[in-house]
Amino acid sequence: QVQLVESGGGLVQAGGSLRLSCAASGRTFSDLAMGWFRQAPGKERELAATISSGSSTYYASSVKGRFTISRDNAKNTMYLQMNNLMPEDTAVYICNGALGSHVVSGQGTQVTVSS
Numbered sequence: 683q684v685q686l687v688e689s690g691g692g693l694v695q696a697g698g699s700l701r702l703s704c705a706a707s708g709r710t711f712s713d714l715a716m717g718w719f720r721q722a723p724g725k726e727r728e729l730a731a732t733i734s735s736g737s738s739t740y741y742a743s744s745v746k747g748r749f750t751i752s753r754d755n756a757k758n759t760m761y762l763q764m765n766n767l768m769p770e771d772t773a774v775y776i777c778n779g780a781l782g783s784h785v786v787s788g789q790g791t792q793v794t795v796s797s
Contacts, residue, residue, distance in 0.1 A: 688775065702718070
């Protein structure tokens, strides 16, 4: 069973950058479609970005041009480079992995952007 652990969150000023990591255990990481979701206080969870097993990417309009999703299959790790952060990016960022109908999620990492 794959387990996902996020890291890299923290407090940053508006305009700053952070890089989130999602480390996966297990031997099937390269087969997983991966994604980053985020959930702000009092709001619905929203999809931020996805990357397929073939490294095709998708970005929500709210993060496009500022965030970059990537993966390193040799390290079983997915990344989210976040630049030009804005206070509205404040949320818990959660990584997901999917293989067919089987979906796993991490515990999340907090990102707080101060104005």
